[in-house]
Every structure is written in C-alpha cells, then in structure tokens.
Amino acid sequence: MFSKYKPTWMIEAIYQLTPEQLKKHNIKGILTDLDNTLIAWNNPKGTKEFHDWMNQMENAGIPVIVVSNNNRRRVSKAVEKINLDFIHGALKPLSFGIHRGVDKLGIDANQVVMVGDQIMTDIRAANAAGIRSILVKPIVNTDSWKTKFNRGMEKIVMRHLLKKHPGMIWKGDLE
Template identity: 45%
Template sequence: MVLNFLKPTYCVQSVYDLSVDELKKNGIKAVLTDLDNTLLAWNNPEGTPELHEWLKETKASGIDVIVVSNNTWDRVKKAVGGLDVDYVAWSLKPLPRGILKVLHDRDLNKDDVLMVGDQMLTDVWASHLAGVPSVLVKRLIESDMWQTWLNRFIENQAKKMIYKKDGPVFYDSFEKAVQAKED
C-alpha cells in the first residue's frame, strides 16, 4: 500500500507504557522520542511526576532516552533542561537526519532503538526512512502547537485510508503490541 511508510511498528498509549523490562527483553538500548505532545505536553514544560519516574527508571536500567525534535536548539534545550536527557534539535523529521545522527554518534544498530512519537507524518515516517522501529503514542493533550494543525489534518486522512485497508490501530501496552506484531 502507498501509505505503509506511515504505519507504525507498534502503538502504545504513552511513552510511559514502554516498561524497562519489555525494552530490555526486546534488546532496546535507547529510546528516541519526540518532544512536544509525546514526552511533554507542549503547554506543560515541567513534565509530569509519571514522566520523571519513567525517565529515572529507564536511565537507571542503562537505557538512554534521547529527544529527537524538529524544534530549535534553544527551545529543546530549555524544554529538557530539568529532565537530564540528551537531544538532537532541528532534526527535520520526516527526514531521518536526527535519528541517523544518534545512531552514528552512539554507535547503535537500528534494532537497538525505538523512535517514539505522536505524529505519523513526522515521527513514524522518519523512523521508516532511518530503518528503525517506530512507536506511535496518543498525544498527551488534544491541543497542539499552531504549526501542527496541517499535519494532523493530513494524518487523519491517512489514518482513514490505513484503517480501511488494515483495520483500526489499537493502542496497547508495549508487551501486547510486540506480541500482536509477532502473531
């Protein structure tokens, strides 16, 4: 199908559903994640207690969390300042530039990482172009930054086409998403 490049490898409710045990079981060494509405709600720059706990557990287990964002360096630096995570800004998603930079700089294989994001047109497409598994999450809040409205409109049309052919996407735990993919 023409839209296969927009189909995520996995779908989970949120980045917090990526448990350390399941990540390790699947050989994941780094979680690459979008910033706005994936890791942080764009209007909540401090993040939630749940986010801070997930980051603490993930990092303590030896799994890196790296933000791959289309935002400016200043914006991303400010947003992740209190999170103690590395980042790549101006990644130009859907181009794979940011993802490939992380793979190269950290000497990671494509199967060692997951790219997590809330948008098919940027995050999922970029992961396909980079050859890494993608995880589509529900956006943290329904409202988006003003720049995102066109992407959301196009994405909704693409989802309708994908769902018509393949059925709806179910957001689940990572363990169940991996199992469903294997079945």
C-alpha cells in the same frame, strides 16, 4: 504508498513502556519526540509521571535522546534540568535527525526505537531511517499552530492504514 507511515506499535503513552518490554524486543535505546510525546507542548517542565519514567529508563541503563524539529533554545529549556541529550532541528519526516540520534546512542539501529505522537513526522522519519517506531497518543488534545495541519493529514492517512491493517489498535504495552 501509506505503508511508510505505519508504526511498528501503537501504545497509549510513552510512560507505559517498561525496561522489561524493551529488553524483550531487543531495544537498547530510545529516540523520542518532545512535544506531546514526552511532555505536553505547553508544559515544558513535564509531570511527575515523566520524571518517574525517565528515572526508570536511567536505572535500567536505557538511554533516551530527544529528536525534535524544534530549535535548540526550545528543546534545551525543556530537557536541561534532567540532563537529557537531544537533537534539535531534526527535519522530520526526513531521516537526518533519526540517523544523528542513532549515532549518538552508539548502538545498532535495529536496537533503537523512535517514539512519537505524529505519523506524518515521527513515524515517517523512523521508517525512512529503517528503525522500529512506536506511535503514542498526544499527551494533550491541543497542538501548537505548526502541528494542526499535520493532524488533519494524519486523519486521512490513518483511515487508509486502518483499512489495510485492521490489527493497528491502541494497546497498553508492546505485546
């Protein structure tokens, strides 16, 4: 029952992903959640680390598309200055937004990874869509009011997953 919430990998932060790691795992495109994964939910402009990581992916030819449950206005405001493509109203944990993202990337789903900070939405949606996933720790320890319920459920699910899969540990890379 809980296996539909199990991430393929768990790393501390999206910014630890490098083009070399991705290429080693035949990943040619990234779908990512926005809030608390790519940027802090309360800092829509992002940090220097965010901009450096985006430049690294762009220079390596690895496209990044935001897949967010947020509305168009919120997502476009966050990504407009870096010309980042996005899917808004993704309906995660359903696979609808993930499939749209894979279609936009124009590459095989087995060459795409979804990165997110929530197992209840991001990881569940990736698993439902049949693509690999990376769970990251939230950038900040606070959440918008919409996310607080999910965080409580996430703790219960993680306890069950960790009992069944003791190898699920936070790492600094995909190895």
